[in-house]
Amino acid sequence: MTEKFEFTATCPKGLENVLASELRQIGANVLREQPAAVRFDGDLAMAYRVNLWSRIANRVLLNLGQARIEDAEALYRAVAEQPWEEHISPNGVLWVQFSGTNREIRNSQFGAQKAKDAIVDRLRKATGARPDVDKRDPDLSVMLRLHRDVLEIAIDLSGDSLHRRGYRTHIGAAPLKENLAAALLMRAGWPQIAAEGGALLDPMCGSGTFLVEAALMAADVAPGLLREGFGFERWLNHQSDIWLSLREEALQRRNESSANLLPEIRGYDADAKVLFAAESNIARAGLEKQVRVSCRPVAAFKVPSHRPVTAGLVITNPPYGERLGEQEALRETYAELGGQLKKEFAGWKAAIFTGNPELCHSTGLRSHKQYKLFNGSIPSQLLLFDIHAQSGERSQEGGARLSEEAQMVANRLQKNLRTTGKWAQRSGVSCYRLYDADLPEYSAAIDIYQSLEGEHFAHIQEYRAPANIPEQKARGRLMDLVRATRQVLDLAPRNVSIKERRRHSHKDSGSQYQKRGEESRTFFADEYGAKLEINLWDYLDTGLFLDHRPVRQYLRKLAKGKRLLNLFCYTGTATVQAAMGGCSESTSVDLSKTYQAWGQRNFRENGMDPYRHQLVEADCLQWLQAAQANRKGHYDVIFLDPPTFSNSAKMQGVLDIQRDHGELIRQCMALLSKDGVLLFSNNLRSFKMDEAVQSEFAVENLSAKLLDKDFQRNPKIHNVWEVRAR
Incomplete structure (x- = not known):
């Protein structure tokens, strides 16, 4: 029976799901994604195949095991237990x-x-000899990762990073790594476009990385064929017969595809010197007959005329600060690119990868999808465009002329995008409030959400209309607001969630949000590096209280190295942020099974240790009362964020936060350590802190300090108090 192993394929941050998809196509059994890596299992042949065929991975690691360690001696023992004599010769490096x-x-x-x-001690004891230690050209590279007291032990089967294919000896001023270029091509849909015979053009090709990677994909050439070697070739357990068979298969596939005519793949650049590097790299990849480059400025960029080309992909990584200094010159370059795309490339797809997304506004194009990635250490975005949609008629929904009233709303939304939207972008905030009843007659909140994949959504929540406003008129205003939102943000109907307040009789339990029948689905969004699950359709709330964003950020700093209690934890987002900030352990309590399951998904997505970060399904009032007997002084930080009022059938009592907050605070303070801190929050706009509590404890109102720009129109959105012992 073939032995099965577990492996880890590492990759650049943000490409985990692209790598996972590629691994499945290669035939690997994907176990899970984790930050900058994907775990999979299979036999040794699968590890060889991934090394040979993956265009996205950096390295393939063979996982030997893991152990929980607390000190240096435990580290020593855990590593020494591995049979290293089976992996490296005592005379090796x-x-x-x-x-x-x-x-x-x-x-x-x-x-x-x-x-x-x-x-070394293990090998000396087992063999009587010890290996040399040198990072230059080792026979065995051992990779160890310590995270939250868990040590992972692995062997690097790749050797040098897999992104170094071997063809690129000449590089431009701001080169893309080969695996990043390949991932961008996949995101832009190049494999399907190539299969349909579409062309690929790069108007600012630099050293030609996009061109070579695109040609290797279209020609079915394994990127590993261009490398001089792999780490596993000097590993003691290397099976050379399996490897040679896989390599021969890849060579045969390359030879078979070489007889086929590749799609048109051409690059252009205004710098003749950089084209020399591109030509050299293309030749080293063996593609000089299939891929060509020409010296041409962006202003002269057009569809090639020597060969019939009707459609395809324009993809480029234009300068964004490193290669050209003046912002005005850069804007002109982007404007020229946009002008040529609209003029010459109707019906084509386009993809722009840039570290300065603001400059893309100068193209005059509107992207239909964006992906946040990194080019080295530079935060960047891949923006995708449909040139036909931009140069021709827009969709009926987006292109319909707005009424005078709806245009007024659209104008306000555009103004808010220029202020709040730019603030969010500068602050790294991907989910924020864009509009909050700015125009009283259009009484609703509009929140913007961006998924990890860069897709944008709008969440529209209608506020209760005054009783003297007819139902039909209120609904008409809501529809005006929806049309304006879709047009200004250029969103498809499925990317807009609308929650209406409809009037009901008393027996219908009053006004409530009604679902409008949109497709139910979830996605993950980023908040300061944490991945949080969002659901815009199924519930009143989305899983993330946007007004509490600065509260969560403050808690993240407050809880570093501390023990946290999160009461009425909802979907656990505050605990996730605390854990991301270095919280040592946490207990999160909520009565809702739905929120508990949601919280578990958030914890799991962020790699939180379930033994250190516990979710408890319980009535918070009962749990808090029971904890007085056995948890006094146990917590360093408590986050108490109760509802304003609750009479859930699952609860024994009724909670009224104005009436009951004093007793809740006292019970929480009893659970705090000597220098502990309670962060107490609620959303009762008329809330007043109990004077007895203020005299008994050191109380500071942080409400104004913990309010971001997108909620400053409504400063009473929540109350936040910091409570410490006197």
């Missing part, structure tokens, strides 16, 4: 890489040294 720290192992260099000692 070893290299150990270590990442991560904990309370005792505070330096990665120290961790690497301790692990190296364990491996």
